[in-house]
Amino acid sequence: MYKTEDATPFVLHFTDNETQMSEAAGYSYVDRLTQLEEDLFAQGQYIKEESHPFYRMPQFKKPQPEAQELARKAARMLEAAQYLKIKMSLPNDEFLRQTTSNFTVINKTCLAVITCPTASKYRTIDGSYSNIQTPRAASNGSALPSARLVSTVVFGGADRALNTTTLALMQFGQLINHDFQSTTQFTFTNGSDISCCTSTGGTLNASQLHPACLPISVPTNDRFWNVNATIITTCMNFIRSMAGPRLDCSIGYADQLNQNTHWLDASTLYGSSTTTAALVRNFTGGLLKTTSKDVISATVSRDLLPISSPCTTAACFYAGPAIITKHSLAPLTTGFLTRFNQCQHQQSDDRPDQQRIRYRFATAAFRFGHSLVQGSVKLYAEDGSLLNTSYTMSDTFNDPSRIVTDKTYFDAVIRGLLTQPSQSIDQNVDDSLWNRPFRAKNIRFDIVALNIQRGRDHGLPSYNTYRQLCGFTKVTSFSGLNATSTTNPVIPTLRVDKSCFNILVDDIDVYVGGLAEIPLTGSIAGPTLNCLIAEQFNQIKFSDRYFYELGNQAHSFTAAQLTEIRKASLARIFCDNSDQTVLTAQPKAFVPVSSTILVREELLRLILLNYNPLFFNANAKVLCTATCNHHPFFEFEAMGKRDPVLIIGIIYPSSRQLPIFT
Numbered sequence: 001m002y003k004t005e006d007a008t009p010f011v012l013h014f015t016d017n018e019t020q021m022s023e024a025a026g027y028s029y030v031d032r033l034t035q036l037e038e039d040l041f042a043q044g045q046y047i048k049e050e051s052h053p054f055y056r057m058p059q060f061k062k063p064q065p066e067a068q069e070l071a072r073k074a075a076r077m078l079e080a081a082q083y084l085k086i087k088m089s090l091p092n093d094e095f096l097r098q099t100t101s102n103f104t105v106i107n108k109t110c111l112a113v114i115t116c117p118t119a120s121k122y123r124t125i126d127g128s129y130s131n132i133q134t135p136r137a138a139s140n141g142s143a144l145p146s147a148r149l150v151s152t153v154v155f156g157g158a159d160r161a162l163n164t165t166t167l168a169l170m171q172f173g174q175l176i177n178h179d180f181q182s183t184t185q186f187t188f189t190n191g192s193d194i195s196c197c198t199s200t201g202g203t204l205n206a207s208q209l210h211p212a213c214l215p216i217s218v219p220t221n222d223r224f225w226n227v228n229a230t231i232i233t234t235c236m237n238f239i240r241s242m243a244g245p246r247l248d249c250s251i252g253y254a255d256q257l258n259q260n261t262h263w264l265d266a267s268t269l270y271g272s273s274t275t276t277a278a279l280v281r282n283f284t285g286g287l288l289k290t291t292s293k294d295v296i297s298a299t300v301s302r303d304l305l306p307i308s309s310p311c312t313t314a315a316c317f318y319a320g321p322a323i324i325t326k327h328s329l330a331p332l333t334t335g336f337l338t339r340f341n342q343c344q345h346q347q348s349d350d351r352p353d354q355q356r357i358r359y360r361f362a363t364a365a366f367r368f369g370h371s372l373v374q375g376s377v378k379l380y381a382e383d384g385s386l387l388n389t390s391y392t393m394s395d396t397f398n399d400p401s402r403i404v405t406d407k408t409y410f411d412a413v414i415r416g417l418l419t420q421p422s423q424s425i426d427q428n429v430d431d432s433l434w435n436r437p438f439r440a441k442n443i444r445f446d447i448v449a450l451n452i453q454r455g456r457d458h459g460l461p462s463y464n465t466y467r468q469l470c471g472f473t474k475v476t477s478f479s480g481l482n483a484t485s486t487t488n489p490v491i492p493t494l495r496v497d498k499s500c501f502n503i504l505v506d507d508i509d510v511y512v513g514g515l516a517e518i519p520l521t522g523s524i525a526g527p528t529l530n531c532l533i534a535e536q537f538n539q540i541k542f543s544d545r546y547f548y549e550l551g552n553q554a555h556s557f558t559a560a561q562l563t564e565i566r567k568a569s570l571a572r573i574f575c576d577n578s579d580q581t582v583l584t585a586q587p588k589a590f591v592p593v594s595s596t597i598l599v600r601e602e603l604l605r606l607i608l609l610n611y612n613p614l615f616f617n618a619n620a621k622v623l624c625t626a627t628c629n630h631h632p633f634f635e636f637e638a639m640g641k642r643d644p645v646l647i648i649g650i651i652y653p654s655s656r657q658l659p660i661f662t
């Protein structure tokens with residue numbers, strides 16, 4: 001029995017015929033989809049050549065086979081739900097969502113009920129999933145302005161370094177993002193990448209569109225892509241996120257799949273399924289696979305991540321669920337893998353578990369990191385001097401092979417991450433992620449447009465809704481955004497040019513509004529981002545029964561062990577996993593040595609490893625050996641799957657404080 005909005009009890013009854021018809025509708029939809037895919041494939045309407053303007057982009061969100069399978073099941077279920085909604089004239093999906101059902105189609109789709117082995121010391125390997133299948137429309141029901149138009153009008157590429165924060169924060173943020181979040185997007189069943197535009201960036205007819213397409217329209221006068229261009233781009237590829245069946249087995253609108261476990265549990269290294277784990281594990285001594293330096297190249301001085309093939313550059317690596325292609329992520333992942341294997345010689349085995357990463361976090365708030373990115377990362381020599389080579393994101397995107405060809409590169413990158421300031425969190429995103437990645441290849445890629453469109457794809461409500469959710473005042477006009485306030489977020493200028501597009505204040509995307517807020521005192525991000533990020537990390541900590549600090553569990557650490565674990569620091573991890581030429585590092589990896597700004601722990605607790613009080617006083621580079629005590633428990637803890645300690649969290653000012661780490 002369920003309640004309508006006016007609290008009237010409400011029961012959904014389905015006749016046998018309705019049940020059968022809905023199931024038939026589900027199966028028929030998938031059959032039609034399969035036929036459509038065969039036709040599109042036969043017409044060559046997919047991404048196949050490197051010259052394609054959207055080549056490689058889908059690679060960031062490739063589904064694992066398990067996700068493909070779940071998405072097909074979810075598609076059947078969605079279509080069945082759609083049939084019932086229409087047949088029973090239900091006003092919205094909520095009524096369906098509140099019911100679980102004994103429909104065959106749904107039973108076959110339901111995820112198995114998981115019974116937690118309460119006394120188990122170790123996590124399990126697989127995770128679970130969680131929103132709305134209709135893209136968000138404007139509050140008055142009309143279409144929202146093109147995500148690419150918003151991106152080019154509201155955002156800029158200004159260089160505004162953030163002198164309080166090193167690039168290590170950016171890189172570590174991306175690493176842990178890969179740990180707990182991997183939304184995946186549809187592909188053809190045969191694995192080919194869907195193209196929602198023509199092979200020259202033109203717009204397709206509706207009949208040529210795969211149902212998973214939500215292409216972003218590009219204005220013909222786009223200031224970066226179309227002015228003086230010989231071929232005018234009118235379409236940017238966008239493939240919708242894969243849906244999966246709900247955990248509670250209810251029917252109704254779709255939930256998008258996260259193919260990683262929702263915990264901070266080193267999925268970056270292990271993956272989140274038995275199949276992926278099998279690909280990366282060595283099955284001897286609990287080790288993960290590596291590629292021996294001896295088989296790679298004489299210029300390599302360390303074992304590296306497993307090499308994936310086919311590979312079009314000097315080296316492609318894989319770890320966990322993904323091919324590691326993103327520039328400095330490769331050294332960081334390699335460093336963690338190396339450390340993990342060292343630790344396994346001291347301890348053994350482990351696995352992950354499940355909870356939910358919120359869409360507002362993954363689809364908007366935590367994408368704040370894209371604003372931190374530097375297009376050109378400086379490299380530093382062993383003596384700390386600036387080398388005259390750097391690397392640019394555009395040139396190294398999808399090509400981490402310098403790690404193989406340049407012996408000094410690995411450590412030079414680590415020093416760069418520890419030294420160079422990141423960019424500020426604002427309405428500026430480096431050109432390498434915004435307009436000109438893969439420069440040479442003429443690829444049309446815009447991370448801002450992708451983020452905005454992804455938010456709409458996932459049905460995220462608007463910025464104003466999230467202000468309210470976080471306890472701030474909902475604004476009623478654009479001028480309300482920049483009203484001076486000590487208790488509400490302030491957006492001094494939101495570059496909304498009404499001559500370009502018309503939107504209401506209720507239609508601002510949360511990703512856009514969040515980045516435009518003035519940072520809180522002592523924080524690098526504004527109040528709404530703080531709220532949404534803190535909420536998620538809080539949940540990660542307090543709903544994880546394997547969280548390393550949780551007591552009274554079969555697997556809990558002793559007080560003495562915790563004391564040792566808390567001596568760990570990211571700086572030390574960098575040092576220990578370098579090629580032995582990073583001999584000094586500042587105690588707090590995210591705070592540059594040159595910074596004169598005191599980072600107040602109660603406001604900005606960015607990295608929670610640095611528990612040694614000594615660290616809080618020091619703000620200079622010290623010998624690596626002084627960055628923490630060296631203890632096997634920490635080693636295991638930091639690197640192992642069992643109990644991750646590497647947590648990032650931006651905590652509220654005391655009046656709005658969420659529970660914090662003890």
Ligand code: HEM
Nearest residue numbers: 060170173174177181182183362366367369370373450454
């Ligand atoms: C270093 C360069 C980076 C590149 C090239 C990159 C690229 C991407 C791409 C292509 C996507 C998928 C966008 C979509 O279609 O929805 C994405 C998603 C995302 N990125 Fe980044 N990113 C970078 C850095 C970062 C950083 C530093 C952070 C955070 C600190 C971050 C957080 C995220 C998050 C939370 C998502 C959503 C993940 C999901 O839903 O599965 N990224 N990124």
